[in-house]
Structure formats: structure tokens, C-alpha cells
Amino acid sequence: MAPRVLVSDKLSPTAVQIFKDRGVEVDYLPDLGKDKDKLLELIGQYDGLAIRSATKATEKLIAAATNLKVIGRAGIGVDNVDIPAASRRGIIVMNTPFGNSITTAEHAIALMFAVARQLPEADQSTRAGKWEKNRFMGVEITGKTLGVIGCGNIGSIVATRAIGLKMHVVAFDPFLSEGRAEELGVEKVELDDLLARADFISLHTPMTDKTRNIINAENLAKMKDGVRIINCARGGLIVEKDLVAALKSGKVAGAGIDVFEVEPATESELFNLPNVVCTPHLGASTSEAQENVAIQVAEQMADYLIKGAVSNAINMPSITAEEAPRLKPFVKLAEVLGAFIGQVTDEPIQEVEILFDGSTAAMNIRALMSAALAGLIRPQVSDVNMVSAPVMVKERGIIVSEVKRDKSGVFDGYIKITVRTTTRTRSIAGTCFSDGKPRFIQIKGINLDAEVGQHMLYTTNNDTPGMIGWLGTVCGEHGVNIANFSLGRERMGGDAIALLYLDERIPDAVLDVLRANEAIVQARPLVFDVAAD
Secondary structure, eight states, X not given: OOOEEEEOSOOOHHHXXXXXXXXXXXXXXXXXGGOHHHHHHHGGGOSEEEEOSSSOBOHHXXXXXXXXXXEEESSSOOTTBOHHHHHHTTOEEEOOTTTXXXXXXXXXXXXXXXXXXTHHHHHHHHHTTOOOTTTOOOOOOTTOEEEEEOOSHHHHHHHHHHHHTTOEEEEEOTTOXXXXXXXXXXXXXXXXXXHHHOSEEEEOOOOOTTTTTOXXXXXXXXXXXXXXXEEOSOGGGBOHHHHHHXXXXXXXXXXXXXXXXXXXXXXXXXXXXXXXXXXXXXXXXXXXXXXXXXXXXXXXXXXXXXXXXXXXXXXSOSOOTTTHHHHHHHHHHHHHHHHHHHHXXXXXXXXXXXXXXXXXXXXXXXXXXXXXXXXXXXXTXXXXXXXXXXXXXXXXXXXXXXXXXXXXXXXXEEEEEEEEESSOEEEEEEEEOTTOOEEEEEETTEEEEEEOOSEEEEEEEEOOTTHHHHHHHHHHHTTOOEEEEEEEESXXXXXXXXXXXXXXXXXXXXXHHHHTSTTEEEEEEEEOSSOOO
């Protein structure tokens, strides 16, 4: 029996034909995504659901989708899909991470021109018969400095286009290497330097805990007077009320805004300001981009439903059905090891070496490396997956190498990740025991045995008496429950580390207490994508 796919949003007719040509039955009901009740009633009939942004794949809908095997999102963002709920039901969630890149980059450049020359206001004035030639005094972009915050796939396209327009480009991106910056022709700088020097600032970073509200009153104050800001990335990157105040005061001369804190944005203070150009999230809205992502998602879904091939999956590695049972725990292990280093490393990573020892050397190395790289950069690039991670790492000029070797220790097999930055080298190793759960077995060359939990605390300190008791006391006094406590040290009186598996994320106030102790070198909260017990 042929698999059935429901297309509940508007997709290209070419995509519908691809499903049919590949032997998939398809129902094209482009308005169904807006009718939650009807969609809930029909979803149980389908093996696949192809959507854009209108359909909301909620936990309730996924619970009713008793036959659903794959959800395909034509586009990058999967905010409208409850990924944990889908994962629990064994439903693969796919996206098309690169189909919108050129279109979004071009929209950012278009907004920059529109803001520089006040084109929308000038258009309205001229249509009204006013001919206010002196009112609309613009600025040239030639010779100006463009600050690109986030120089990944889209940001790098914006940078190269701006260089072609004779702009000088400075870029802030923790994962951008000096080599990649030189290749692009941009100057790699820290954020404060970018804010102080840029005439135009364009945002191209994903929404993470580190980037949320990155344009706020404090950072606006660091900018040049008369700066112009473009945002085609995510609405929550800018504190809108702070931007409004800066626009009214003249600190910011203009802004081009395609994304908003709340969408759809039917009202905003930004709408009332003459020096702002607003568009309704049009970054991906060109016929070419819509066609590209629709074709990609149809091909990916059809390949999975007919052949079992998995690509661009958010919540599942690209592995075959035969190797899945044995490989899957080690895919999670690799992802967790990468996520550990990604969360404790602030400076740009130059090299990554992944060692596969013993039994792991005979596994699907490509899948394991992709999982490790996805975990490594996910703290900065939230929508990365196993397929896109190697591409994103390569774009940032990070050198990746693998090493395989025969069993060399007490474990049948383990994985070790080592990263190098300009200032230091970090390493972590882990394995899976018979229960299939990942374990940390070495950090910074120090042996330990630590169970991986959803919320953890990592500390490094001088090996002095009383530290273990003090850590436990501080957590206890602040109501932080410790599920597991693992320790290791280099030597007596040397470096010591601790990993605490906690019931919930440790509050910032507790971190402040820990960091105030001179014996504590660092105290880091960690979050891992593993089910809490």
C-alpha cells in the first residue's frame, strides 16, 4: 500500500508532482492548516505531513496522528512543530535548511538600501504630489562599514554582496575562524568593536540564550550616532522598545525590520516612525525560494517513505535501519560530548579532532561525527541538525579531523572530542554502558564516571579540602537537589573537576555564590537533550 502524504499549506505544484512521481499518494489541501479542528479529524489517515508556517503541528495534533511517520517543513524554522512530542512518537521532523539563504540575504541588502535612501517614505510623498526633494536626504553605502552579527550561511552571503558594493565588512561570530574571515574578505571583530565602528548593522544569528535581546539599550548606547540597523533573522534579537527610543532620539538614524517580537505583528510602535521600513517577514518570500524549499521537502519525505533514507532531520540521525539499534546510543553520546564542549567554550574554535577507540571505530563514523558537530555548535545555532552541521562548521573555517584506533583501554569502545582555540585545548571522552545511556569518562584528561542528565553543573577548582561539602551545602541551602555527584582530579592539590546532575537548571543566584569563591575556577550550567528521570 502506497504511503499517503497530506500537504496542508501552500506548496509548489512541482512538489506535489514529485510525491506522485515517487509513488506517494498526496492530498493537496493548502487551506487545511488554518482549520485546526478539521486537520485534527483527518491527520490520522496520513503517513506524512508537508507544511510551511501556517500549520501548527502541536502535541495535540501529533497525538491524533496515529499513522504519521514524518513531518516535512518547507523552510528553516520549525517553531510551529512540537519536536519533543514528535520525537516521543517516533515521528521524524525534517526541514530544508539552505533553500532560503540567498533570498533572505538579498532582502537584507534591499532593506539596507531602502533605509539609506528612505525609499518607502519618498514613494508615498511623491505619489501624494508633494515633490519633497530636499526632505529625503539619504546616505551612500559605498565606503561605509557594515557590521554583520552572525556570519554563517546567510550572513556570509550578505557580507560578500556588501563587499561587492564597496562596503567594508566587520563580522562578529564566535564560530568564524580567521581563515574563513580572510576567505570572505571580512574583518573578524568582537561585538563591542563592531557596535562602535559599524555605520550599518545587519543581524543574521539564530535565536539562542546568548543572542536573545542582543540589540538592547546597553548595546545601542555603544553604537555610532546615526547607525542604521537591519533585522531579517529573528524578532527576539532586538528589544523593540529600546530600538524605538533610540530611533526617536536620533541615536539610530533608521531601521529595516522584517521580523518582530510577536508575529503576526498587526500593531507596533515601530509602524509609527518615519525612519523605519517594515516588511511582514518576507525574508524567504521569492518565487525561487518557495520553489526550492518545496521541491526539497517533497524529495526528502518521498525518499524516507519509499526508501527509508533520512536527510535534514531535526530529531534523527542519518542512519540505516540495519545499523540503528547499535548505533543510536552512540549517536546520542557523540551529540552530548559535542554539546558539553560547545557550552563551555566561549572563544572561536579552530580545530576539532574526534577520536573513535575500539568498537566505535567500526561504526558509522559519518553519522557519529555529524552528531558530535551538531551538538558542538547547537548552543550558538539552535536550528542545526546532523546534515547541516558539517556544512556550517566548514563555512566557519573550522578544521575537522577523525582518528580511528584499536581498543586501548578498559572500555570496549569510546569517543573522545578535542577542540583547539587560539588560547587553549579542551577534551572530553565518553562511552555507553550496557543500558545504552551516555557517560562521561574523562574531562581535561581527568578520569571520572558521570551519568549524563538534562540539567548539570560543571565546576573546576583547586583540589582543596572541604570543596565537595561546600558545593553540596550551597546547593542544599538554595533548594537545588543533586541527583548525582561525580568527581575527578589531576593529582593531589592540583586541578579538580565536579559534575553535578541536578533535578532542574541551577539558578543564576546560586552560580553567583559559587563563582564568588576564590577556589572555584569556573562554574558552568549545562543542559543536555536527554530525558530527565
